[in-house]
Amino acid sequence: MKAYLAYIKSTLQLTIRDRLVLFFNYLMPLVFFIAFGEGFGASTSTGAMAQVVTMVLMLGVLGTGFFGGGMRATAEREAGILRRFKVAPITPAPILVGSLFTGWIVFLPTVIFFLVIARLRYGMPVPEHSLSLLVMVSAGVLAFRGIGLIIASVVNSMAESQVVIQLLYLPMLMLSGATIPLNILPDWLQSVAQFLPSTHLYMGMQNILVREQSLAQNWVPLCALVATMLIALLLSVKLFRWEKGDVLKPGAKLWLLGVLAPFVAIGMYQTYSKDNLKETQILARQMRRGQTWLIKDARIFTGTGDGRVIERGSVLVKGGRIEAIFEGSAPDAKSLKAETLEASGKTVLPGLIDTNVNLFLPGTGAPDPDGVRQTRAMQRALGAYLYCGVTAIRTTPDPMKIAKELQRRVGAGEMAGAEVILGEAPPQGSRSLVLLDSVAGNHDLLKDTLTQQVVKPAALEKLRAWAATHPPKSGATPQLPPPGPMMTLSGLPGLPHGPAIHREMKLRVAAGAKPKDVLLDATARAAQAIGASGRLGVIQPGAEATLLIVEGNPLEDITVTERIWNVLFKGERVRRDDLLEEKK
Amino acid sequence: MSAAAISVAGLTKSYGDFQAVRGIDFEVAQGEVFGLLGPNGAGKTTTVEILEGLRPRTSGDVKVLGFDPAADTLAVKERIGVSLQSTRLPEKMKVHEAVELFAALYAKSVEPNALLKRLQLWDKRAAFYSTLSGGQKQRLAIALALVNDPQVVFLDEPSTGLDPQVRLEIHSLIEEMRDQKRTILLTTHYIEEAERLCHRVAIVDEGKIIAIGSPRELQQRVLGHARVEITTVEPLDGVPPEPYTPAFSADRRHMTVSVEKPARAVVDLVKWLDSQGAELDDLHIKRPTLEDVFLELTGKKLRD
Numbered sequence: 071m072k073a074y075l076a077y078i079k080s081t082l083q084l085t086i087r088d089r090l091v092l093f094f095n096y097l098m099p100l101v102f103f104i105a106f107g108e109g110f111g112a113s114t115s116t117g118a119m120a121q122v123v124t125m126v127l128m129l130g131v132l133g134t135g136f137f138g139g140g141m142r143a144t145a146e147r148e149a150g151i152l153r154r155f156k157v158a159p160i161t162p163a164p165i166l167v168g169s170l171f172t173g174w175i176v177f178l179p180t181v182i183f184f185l186v187i188a189r190l191r192y193g194m195p196v197p198e199h200s201l202s203l204l205v206m207v208s209a210g211v212l213a214f215r216g217i218g219l220i221i222a223s224v225v226n227s228m229a230e231s232q233v234v235i236q237l238l239y240l241p242m243l244m245l246s247g248a249t250i251p252l253n254i255l256p257d258w259l260q261s262v263a264q265f266l267p268s269t270h271l272y273m274g275m276q277n278i279l280v281r282e283q284s285l286a287q288n289w290v291p292l293c294a295l296v297a298t299m300l301i302a303l304l305l306s307v308k309l310f311r312w313e314k315g316d317v318l319k320p321g322a323k324l325w326l327l328g329v330l331a332p333f334v335a336i337g338m339y340q341t342y343s344k345d346n347l348k349e350t351q352i353l354a355r356q357m358r359r360g361q362t363w364l365i366k367d368a369r370i371f372t373g374t375g376d377g378r379v380i381e382r383g384s385v386l387v388k389g390g391r392i393e394a395i396f397e398g399s400a401p402d403a404k405s406l407k408a409e410t411l412e413a414s415g416k417t418v419l420p421g422l423i424d425t426n427v428n429l430f431l432p433g434t435g436a437p438d439p440d441g442v443r444q445t446r447a448m449q450r451a452l453g454a455y456l457y458c459g460v461t462a463i464r465t466t467p468d469p470m471k472i473a474k475e476l477q478r479r480v481g482a483g484e485m486a487g488a489e490v491i492l493g494e495a496p497p498q499g500s501r502s503l504v505l506l507d508s509v510a511g512n513h514d515l516l517k518d519t520l521t522q523q524v525v526k527p528a529a530l531e532k533l534r535a536w537a538a539t540h541p542p543k544s545g546a547t548p549q550l551p552p553p554g555p556m557m558t559l560s561g562l563p564g565l566p567h568g569p570a571i572h573r574e575m576k577l578r579v580a581a582g583a584k585p586k587d588v589l590l591d592a593t594a595r596a597a598q599a600i601g602a603s604g605r606l607g608v609i610q611p612g613a614e615a616t617l618l619i620v621e622g623n624p625l626e627d628i629t630v631t632e633r634i635w636n637v638l639f640k641g642e643r644v645r646r647d648d649l650l651e652e653k654k
Numbered sequence: 655m656s657a658a659a660i661s662v663a664g665l666t667k668s669y670g671d672f673q674a675v676r677g678i679d680f681e682v683a684q685g686e687v688f689g690l691l692g693p694n695g696a697g698k699t700t701t702v703e704i705l706e707g708l709r710p711r712t713s714g715d716v717k718v719l720g721f722d723p724a725a726d727t728l729a730v731k732e733r734i735g736v737s738l739q740s741t742r743l744p745e746k747m748k749v750h751e752a753v754e755l756f757a758a759l760y761a762k763s764v765e766p767n768a769l770l771k772r773l774q775l776w777d778k779r780a781a782f783y784s785t786l787s788g789g790q791k792q793r794l795a796i797a798l799a800l801v802n803d804p805q806v807v808f809l810d811e812p813s814t815g816l817d818p819q820v821r822l823e824i825h826s827l828i829e830e831m832r833d834q835k836r837t838i839l840l841t842t843h844y845i846e847e848a849e850r851l852c853h854r855v856a857i858v859d860e861g862k863i864i865a866i867g868s869p870r871e872l873q874q875r876v877l878g879h880a881r882v883e884i885t886t887v888e889p890l891d892g893v894p895p896e897p898y899t900p901a902f903s904a905d906r907r908h909m910t911v912s913v914e915k916p917a918r919a920v921v922d923l924v925k926w927l928d929s930q931g932a933e934l935d936d937l938h939i940k941r942p943t944l945e946d947v948f949l950e951l952t953g954k955k956l957r958d
Contacts, residue, residue, distance in 0.1 A: 076758030080751060087746040146744070154741040154798070157706055158759040159731035312708075 073160050077168040085138075085176050094133045095180050099126040103184060107192060114409040116389060117357025119194040120279040121248075123184055127207055128248035128272055130180050134173045135214025136221070136235045143169060143222035144231040152312045162310035166219055166303060173215040174208055181207050193407060202285040203278045209295035210271040216302025217267070217329055223309035224323040234326075242268035247276070252350045264346055265337030267298060267330070273349060280356045294332040302329045348484050355483035358642040363387040363615075364403040368413035369623060370395065373420045373594040373608040377586040379625065385418055387615040390641030394611055411643075416635055417623055419589065420607045421461025421616040423596035424571050426495035426502070428561030429476075430468035432529070445472050451561075452476060452487025453649035454524040454568035459618040459634050462489040464600045465561075486639070486649055489616075491600045499599060500554030500591075503577035508564040511542035520569035520632055524650060529566070536563060555599035556592040572632045579628045586625055615641040658717075659684045659806050659837040660705060665714035666861075667700050674700045676861035677714070682854075684805075685835040687828075689848040691944065692858035698841040699739055701858070702810050705839070706736050719805060732761060735804035737795040739811045739841075745784035749775055752783065753797055760802035773797045773827070789820035796827060806837045813847060825850060845944040855944065859952050873942045880916040884909045884923060885936040894926045907935075916941075 085091050103126045107119070146152050155165065181204060188194040197203050217238070225231040243249055245259065246268035252260055263269045270291035277283040285292060305325050311318065327334075340346045365387065370380040372395075384400040386393040386408060403410040429448050455463055465473055477490035504515060515521060516533055525533065558570035571592060578588045597607025605614050617638040622630035637644040660682040667675040675697045682688040690698040703709045704716060707723035707730045716723060723730045743752055753770060757763035770776045773793045778786065786794065792812065799807055812828065813821040821844075828851050831838060842848055848855045849869045856866040865872055873880075889906040898919065900911040913919035916939045927934055 073759050076755050080747070080755045083751065084744050084746050150740055150742045151744055153738060154743060155759075156708055157731060157734075157736040157738065158756060159728045159761075160759050 074164045074167060077160075077164045078171050081168045081172040082175065085172055091138060091176065094137060095130055095176060096183065098133070099130050099180070099184070100187075102126050102129060103187065107188075114363075114407050115357070115361040116194060117280055117360030119188055119192050120276065120360075121357060123188050123194070124272060124275045124279065125248040126184055127181060127275060128243065128246055128268065130177060131207065131210045131214050131271065132239055132243055132268065134177050134211060135216075135218045136239050137218075138176075139169055139173055139215040139218025140221040140235055141218075141228075141231055143219055144225060144228055147222070147311060148228055148314050150314070156312035162307050162312075166306050166310070169219060170212055170215045170299070170303065173218075174211050177211045178204070178208070197279050198282040199278050199284055202283075202288075203275065205285055206271070206274045206278060206288065206292060206295075209292055209299070210267075210274075213267060213271075213295040213298040213302070216299040216306070219306040220302050220309075220326055220329045223306045223311070224318060224326050226317050227314075242266050245269060246272040247350065247353075248272045251354055253347075253354045257347075260347055260350070261337075261341050264340035265330075265333055267295065267333045269346075270294060270333065270336065273346060273353070276353050277349075280353060280360065290336065294336055297332040298329060301331065305329060351485070352483045355486070355642060359390045359483065359640050361387075361641060361643070362389075362393075362406070362408040363411055363638070363641070363643070364400065364406055364408040365411045365413050365418055365617070365619065366400045366403070368619065369417040370609055371417060371419045371589055371593075371625065372610060373590065373597075374610055377590045377594075379586075385609060385617070387617075387638065387641055390615055392609060392611055392613050392615050395609065411619070411636065413619055413635075416619050416621055417625075417630075418609065419618045419620065419624070419631075420593040420597075420609055420613075421618050421637070421639070422459050422571055422592045422631075423462045423464075423556065423600065423602075423607060424455070424460050424558050424560065424592075425464045425499065425555045425596050425599045426557035426559055427463045427465050427567065428559065429463065429465035429473050429490070429567070430470075431561030433533075433561050433563070433566035444470065445475070448472055448476055449479075449485060449487065450650070451567035452480065452485075452490065454566075455488035456486060456637060456639060456644055457524050457646050457649045458520050458568040458572065459620075459631065459637055460488050460568065460571055461616045461618070461637070461639055462491060462597075462600065462602065462606055464491040464493055464495060466494055467492045486642075486644060489606075491602070493600070495557060495599075500557045502557050502559040502574065503581065504570050504574040505559045505562060505565060507573075507577060508540075508562075511540050513537040513540070513564065515565070515570060515573045518569050518573060518632070520572060521566060524568040525566045533564065533566065540564070554591060555596040556588075569632075572629075575628050575631060585628045588628060589624060589631075658682060659686070659719060660688075660839060661715070661717045662701070662705070663715040665701065665704065665716060666712045667697075667704060667709070668712045674861055675704075675712075678858070678861070678863055680856050680863060680866060682806075682837060682839055684837055686853045687832050687838040687840065687851055689852035689855040690839070690841040690858050691843065691845070691848045691855050691948070692841075693843055696858040697861040698858050699810055702808055702839065702841055706734065706808055707731055732802070733805055735799035735802060735807040737792075737799040737807075737809045737812055739814070741795070743783045743794075745782060747783045748780055749783070749786070749794055750779040752794060753801060756798050756801045762803060763801055764803045766801070769797050769800060773800075787820075788816050789823060792816060792820070792824055793827070796824070800831075804836070806839065807831060809838060809840045811841055811843070813842070813844065821847075845948075849944055857944075857948060857951060864951050865947065869944060870941075872944065872947050880913060880942075881940040882911045882913055882916055882919050882923060883936075883938040883940060884911075884927070884934065886927065887933040887935050890930065890932055892930055894923060898923065 103122060106122045106125060189196060221231060221234050225234055245263040245266055252263060274288045274291040277288050305328055309325060365385040367382060367384060370383045370385060372378045380397050382398060384396040386406060429451060432447060467473055473490055473492060477492060479485045480487045480489055516537060556571060556574060558565060558574050560567050560570045575588045575592060579585055593607040597603050606616060615638050619636040620630050621633040621635050624630045637646060658681040663679050665675055665678045678701055692698050704711045705718055705723055707727040710724055718730050719733050721729045750770060753766040757766050770779050773796060775793055775797060778790055813824045840852060854868050855872060856863045885908050894900060898911050900909045902909055911919060
C-alpha cells in the first residue's frame with residue numbers, strides 16, 4: 071500500500087509538471103471548446119452545448135488514455151526509467167494502478183472546468199445528473215487509460231506505439247459521435263461504430279447530459295467500460311515489460327483484442343438489435359428540440375381567449391416550450407442567446423390538430439394486410455401530417471396496436487411525425503365537411519398542392535381512379551356545420567392523410583364561418599377535445615413549442631395555411647423534406 | 655549456513671545461440687568488496703543482473719544472502735542495493751522525491767535526509783534530475799542503492815563515463831561503504847578502481863572467470879615477482895650478494911632487481927649499498943598491475 075501511494079504521488083507530481091499534459095488536457099480541449107462552442111451556436115441550444123461539452127470531454131478522455139497512458143508508459147520503458155524500478159521490490163501492479171489512477175485524478179478537474187465554462191459562457195444549466203456524468207466520465211477515463219496501458223504492453227518501440235495509437239485514436243474519435251453526428255453516417259459505418267468503446271462512452275454521456283437519464287439507465291456502457299478497465303489491468307500485469315530489451319512475440323499483440331472483448335460483445339448485440347441506432351436518432355432529435363429560437367416580427371395567432379391576435383410580435387422558444395411572447399418590437403436575439411427566425415409578413419399559429427382520423431386506413435383503398443408494411447404506411451402518414459402542419463392527430467386504436475407503438479416512437483423522438491392521441495371521437499363532437507364533400511363526389515382535395523406533395527404518385531393514381539368511379543352527385547350542398555373541433559376522418563376512401571385539414575378549413579370558411587373561428591377549431595378547441603388543453607393549440611408561455619408558420623395572413627385568407635414556411639415540433643424545427651423520404 | 659553473502663556455482667546464461675556466461679563460480683564473503691573485472695561484453699553485467707533477480711539464468715546455482723534470486727526475487731530485492739549501469743529517472747523528478755519514492759518501496763529504509771547529506775546531495779535536493787551533472791547523477795544512483803540500508807550492494811560500472819576528479823569522489827564513497835562492512839559486488843573495467851577498492855577480484859573474459867584472488871595475489875601468481883628499482887648518485891662498481899641478480903643501466907647508476915619478497919630485498923639492498931659507501935638517490939618498488947595481469951592472461955588489452 072505504501073508503494074502504491076508513493077508511486078501515485080510521484081506520478082502525479084510528474085504529470086503536473088509536464089507541460090504536454092496541461093496542453094492536451096486543458097489547452098487543446100479549451101481551444102476546441104471555444105471554437106466549436108461559437109461555431110455550433112452552443113449558446114442558442116442546450117443540445118448543441120451538450121454536444122460541445124461531450125466532444126471536448128471525449129477528446130480529453132481519448133488523449134489522456136492513448137497519449138497520457140499508452141505513449142508515456144512506452145516512453146518510460148524506452149528511456150530505462152522502469153528498469154530502475156525493476157531492481158526495487160515491487161510488482162508491476164503499483165505502476166499500472168498508479169497510471170490509471172493518475173489519469174483519472176488529473177482528468178476530473180477538466181470535467182468540472184468545462185462544465186463551469188459551459189455554465190458561465192454559454193449558460194448551460196448544471197446537468198441534472200452531474201454525479202452520474204462524473205461517474206460515467208471516470209469509467210471512460212479509466213477504461214481508455216487501460217487500453218493505453220495494453221498498447222504499451224504490446225508494442226516494442228515508440229514508433230510502433232505511434233502507429234497503433236493512431237490506428238485506434240482516429241476511428242474512435244471520428245466514429246464515436248462526438249465529432250460527427252452518427253446518424254449522418256452510412257448504416258454500415260454506424261454498425262462499425264457500435265464496436266468501439268468511445269461510441270458507448272459518448273452515448274452514455276449524451277444520455278445523461280441531454281436526456282437527463284440516470285446512471286442506472288446506462289448500466290450497459292458503464293459496465294462495459296469498467297470491464298474494459300479490469301481486463302486491461304489484468305492483461306497489462308501479465309504482459310508487463312520493464313525493459314526495452316524484453317521483446318514480445320508478435321502473436322502476443324493479439325491480446326490487445328482481448329481488452330476490447332466487452333465492446334465486441336456489445337457491438338454484436340447492437341448489430342443484431344439496432345437499439346443504439348434508434349438511440350442515436352433520439353439523441354439527435356433531443357438536441358434539435360433543445361434549440362432556442364426567436365421567431366421575430368410575426369403576426370401571432372395565439373389561440374387564447376376568443377382567438378387573440380398579436381399583429382406584430384415575437385415568440386421565444388426554449389427547451390421545447392414557449393418561453394415568452396413579446397408584443398411590438400422584437401428583443402435582441404443575441405442577448406436572449408437565441409437563433410432567429412425572421413418572420414415578418416408571416417403568421418405563427420399553434421400546430422394544427424385533427425381530432426378524428428383513421429390512421430390504419432390508407433385513404434386510398436383497402437389497408438395493407440402485411441403488418442410490417444402497415445407500420446411503414448402509418449409511419450409515413452404521420453410524416454405526411456407533420457409536413458402539412460398537422461402536429462397532432464387523434465385516431466381510433468388499431469387492433470395490431472401499431473398506432474400505440476408509433477405514439478411511443480414519436481414521443482421518444484425516435485421518428486418524426488405528428489403526435490398520436492389514441493381514442494374515439496365523441497359521436498356528436500363535430501362533422502367532417504371534407505368527407506361530405508368527397509361523398510358528394512367533389513374531389514378538389516386531390517388537386518391541392520399539398521396532396522400532390524405528400525401522396526406517393528402510385529397512390530395518387532389509385533385515388534384518381536377511385537375518384538373517377540365516384541362522380542359528383544347533383545344537389546348535395548353541404549350544410550353549415552356547428553363550430554367544433556376540427557376533424558377530417560382522413561383515411562377513409564378519397565381522404566389521404568395530411569392535406570385534408572386545409573380543405574376542411576376552406577370548406578368551413580366557404581360555408582360561412584369566420585377564419586378566426588375556423589383556426590380556433592383547428593387549434594385551441596381541437597386541443598381541448600383531445601385533452602391537451604393548455605399544452606397544445608395555444609401560443610402562451612409554458613405551452614409546447616409546436617407551431618406552424620405560414621406565409622401571409624390566414625385570418626384574411628384561410629388558404630394561406632397551405633403556404634407553410636416552417637413547422638416547429640416540440641421545439642424542433644422540422645425538416646419537412648426529410649419527412650416523406652422513403653425509410654428503409 | 656555459509657558465511658558467504660553471495661555464492662555462484664556453474665552459472666551459465668544463453669541468449670539464443672549466444673552464450674553470454676559460460677560457467678562461472680565464485681563466492682563473496684560478508685563484508686567483502688569483490689570486483690568483476692573485464693572488458694565490455696565479457697558477461698559481467700549479465701552475471702550481476704542474474705544475481706539481482708533481473709534476469710533468469712540458464713543453469714547453475716546462485717544464492718544471495720541465502721535466497722535464490724530467481725525464486726525468491728522479492729526477498730532478494732528487498733535486501734540488496736543496486737546501482738545499474740544504464741538507467742535514468744524521469745527528468746522532472748526532484749532529487750529528494752526520488753529518494754523518498756524509492757524509500758517507500760522497501761519494507762525497511764533509512765532516513766532520506768540523512769542519506770542525502772551523507773552523499774553530498776543535500777544542496778541539490780530540490781533540483782530536477784535533468785539538471786544534475788554526471789557525478790551528481792551517479793551519487794544519486796548510489797543514494798538510491800543505499801536507501802534500504804542493504805546488506806549487499808551491487809555497483810555496475812559505478813564510475814564509467816565520469817571525469818577523473820568525480821571518479822575519485824565515487825571511489826571514496828565506495829571506500830566509506832567498505833568501511834561500513836557492507837558486502838559490495840562491483841563490476842568495472844578500470845584497473846585502478848579494482849586495485850584500490852576490491853578485497854578480491856575475478857577477471858572475466860568471454861563469459862568465464864580466468865583468474866580470481868586479491869589484486870596482490872593475482873599479480874604474484876601471474877608474474878611471481880615485484881621489481882625493486884634503485885638509483886644512486888655515483889655509478890656502482892660491485893654486484894649485490896646472492897640471491898639478487900640485478901640488471902644495470904649503461905651508466906650503472908640504475909639497478910633493477912626482480913624479487914619475490916620486495917620488503918626483505920629493500921632492507922638487504924640498502925644495507926649492501928651502505929657497505930659499498932654508495933649514496934642512494936631514489937628507490938621504487940614496482941608491482942605488476944592488473945593491466946599486466948590481464949594482458950598476460952588473455953593476450954589482449956582491457957580497453958581498446
